[in-house]
Amino acid sequence: MCLPEIKDTKQKSNQKYKCETGGLRKVPRLTFPASVSLPLALAMHPQLVPWLIAAALSLTLTRMCSSSTLNPISDADKIVTLPGQPEVSFGQYAGYVTVDEKQQRALFYYFAEAEADPASKPLVLWLNGGPGCSSIGVGAFCEHGPFKPSGNVLLKNDYSWNKEANMLYLESPAGVGFSYSANTSYYNSVGDQMTASDNVAFLHNWFKKFPEYKERDLFITGESYAGHYVPQLAKLIVQSKLFNLKGIAIGNPLLEYSTDFNSRAEFFWSHGLISDATYESFNTLCNESQIIRQLASGTLTPVCSRVSSEATREISKYIDTYDVTLDVCLSTVSSQSAVLNKPQESENIDVCVEDETVKYLNRKEVQEALHARLVGVSTWTVCSEVVKYGFQNYEVPTITILGKLVKSGIPILVYSGDQDAAIPLLGTRTLVNNLAKELGLNTTVPYRVWFEQKQVAGWTQVYGDILSYATVRGSSHEVPFSQPERSLVLFSSFLGGRPLPEGP
Numbered sequence: 001m002c003l004p005e006i007k008d009t010k011q012k013s014n015q016k017y018k019c020e021t022g023g024l025r026k027v028p029r030l031t032f033p034a035s036v037s038l039p040l041a042l043a044m045h046p047q048l049v050p051w052l053i054a055a056a057l058s059l060t061l062t063r064m065c066s067s068s069t070l071n072p073i074s075d076a077d078k079i080v081t082l083p084g085q086p087e088v089s090f091g092q093y094a095g096y097v098t099v100d101e102k103q104q105r106a107l108f109y110y111f112a113e114a115e116a117d118p119a120s121k122p123l124v125l126w127l128n129g130g131p132g133c134s135s136i137g138v139g140a141f142c143e144h145g146p147f148k149p150s151g152n153v154l155l156k157n158d159y160s161w162n163k164e165a166n167m168l169y170l171e172s173p174a175g176v177g178f179s180y181s182a183n184t185s186y187y188n189s190v191g192d193q194m195t196a197s198d199n200v201a202f203l204h205n206w207f208k209k210f211p212e213y214k215e216r217d218l219f220i221t222g223e224s225y226a227g228h229y230v231p232q233l234a235k236l237i238v239q240s241k242l243f244n245l246k247g248i249a250i251g252n253p254l255l256e257y258s259t260d261f262n263s264r265a266e267f268f269w270s271h272g273l274i275s276d277a278t279y280e281s282f283n284t285l286c287n288e289s290q291i292i293r294q295l296a297s298g299t300l301t302p303v304c305s306r307v308s309s310e311a312t313r314e315i316s317k318y319i320d321t322y323d324v325t326l327d328v329c330l331s332t333v334s335s336q337s338a339v340l341n342k343p344q345e346s347e348n349i350d351v352c353v354e355d356e357t358v359k360y361l362n363r364k365e366v367q368e369a370l371h372a373r374l375v376g377v378s379t380w381t382v383c384s385e386v387v388k389y390g391f392q393n394y395e396v397p398t399i400t401i402l403g404k405l406v407k408s409g410i411p412i413l414v415y416s417g418d419q420d421a422a423i424p425l426l427g428t429r430t431l432v433n434n435l436a437k438e439l440g441l442n443t444t445v446p447y448r449v450w451f452e453q454k455q456v457a458g459w460t461q462v463y464g465d466i467l468s469y470a471t472v473r474g475s476s477h478e479v480p481f482s483q484p485e486r487s488l489v490l491f492s493s494f495l496g497g498r499p500l501p502e503g504p
Helices: 036-046 047-068 135-144 184-189 192-209 225-238 259-270 275-284 289-297 302-315 334-340 353-361 364-368 391-395 398-405 425-439 484-496
Strands: 092-100 105-112 125-127 147-150 153-156 166-171 217-221 245-249 412-418 443-452 457-463 467-472
Touching: 092 184, 092 192, 105 135, 105 192, 125 135, 125 225, 135 147, 135 153, 135 166, 135 353, 135 484, 147 353, 153 275, 192 225, 192 302, 217 225, 217 484, 225 245, 225 398, 259 289, 259 302, 259 425, 275 302, 289 302, 289 391, 302 334, 353 364, 398 412, 398 425, 412 484, 425 457, 425 467, 443 484, 457 484
Parallel strands: 125 166, 125 217, 217 245, 245 412, 412 467
Antiparallel strands: 092 105, 105 166, 147 153, 443 457, 457 467
16 A cells, blocks of 8 residues: 655645655454354454454545545646746746636636645735736746746746745636636626625635635735736635635725826826926826826817827837836836826837746646637737726726725735836825725834835835835836746735844
8 A cells, every 4th residue: 555645735735744755564364153143253363443443444545545636626636747847846827717607717827836834834816917917927927926038938926925834826717817607798798796796706616626725815916907807805804704815915006086096197207207388287287197097988078089199108118118228129027017007008018038938838838738718819918919808997996995905904905016117106105095094004014114124125114013004116117027036025924924134
């Protein structure tokens, strides 16, 4: 008898018996007349009891060994290896979870277990924004997943978040990435409420595949339009009391339409991207939220058109507003932010690193390794070209939901890349500070610097030991993309409930 080598948590968590190459010791052969029953035989030879127990155990474990897997449901999604990946010791899974049987709507996920001791690490769900952009293409392969594509191979990410947690990346809503709806009319009216409902259904059904994670500490994280996805999902979880939610973290999030978008003008001006005159026009003639709203409805007025055109001319097409300090040849990791600005964008974002991801995920052998397929689309794209997300959802404030979550005892971290002009820190910091005042939370960590290694990594403030705000110095709209080391420190501290490092 010999159990298979156990490396992943799904097998490890329930195993109590060590594999013995030599098997169990042999039971002495004893014979009895046919008229002697087993109970009588045991009474005559009580020394046989432990041997019979051992034999029964041997039969049970032998049957377990004869199966190719110990968890056939989740093991069907197990990734043997991704094309071009370096050798790793942690388990990887990918596949589909049906969220609506009748409409045949299924969401695609990629799951990377923690690099070391996954049984002791929490489960973290990551959601990218857009709305309509891929958590796998952006979050997993361009930000904080275990690998980054480079040509025909995958390079190991030394700052992957699965060093600290079991990372679950979800392509949501249906129509994003490899996720799909057989009823394509769904794509014409996608919104926050349906997305949140489907994400709850996803988790409920995903835990059926991975029951050993159902009672695990759960954190929900994301960025950009996930400022809607994450709080709305967390609210449903708190209301239903389904899962063991321990906290949420959102980066450069859209929390309140007017405050977030109108802070762009001050950010542009304070960084020298626009003139005093144009800044004055934003403040007196037509602000950014008005411009975006008018463009979305096709009612752009001459005044707002003039303000927008002048700002665009001054900023120039050679500045990436998702990180105003970097050169323009950035990864299209910024394309998720571009969706927020879609009415204003007239050309595609330049591609560099993310272009490698697009090429990689469109390779047939990669899709086969991921157990993925294209349904209703010919190619995998970073941001969906079929989902039509209702613009009215943008204007639904989610900062109020954060307040309700705080009252429910859910710790919250809001963080900002300080070079992002898409959702600038100015609006986000104001919203969090005002929320703390409304909730009557005292400042428990005054505004101060925090460190990664020997360098200042950003600034932070904590309210009531439950609501935290942090900036990440020198980072873009996608913080882990441009500051991987600092983002890992931020992430680790959040999961551990520790304050950010105070000194070098």
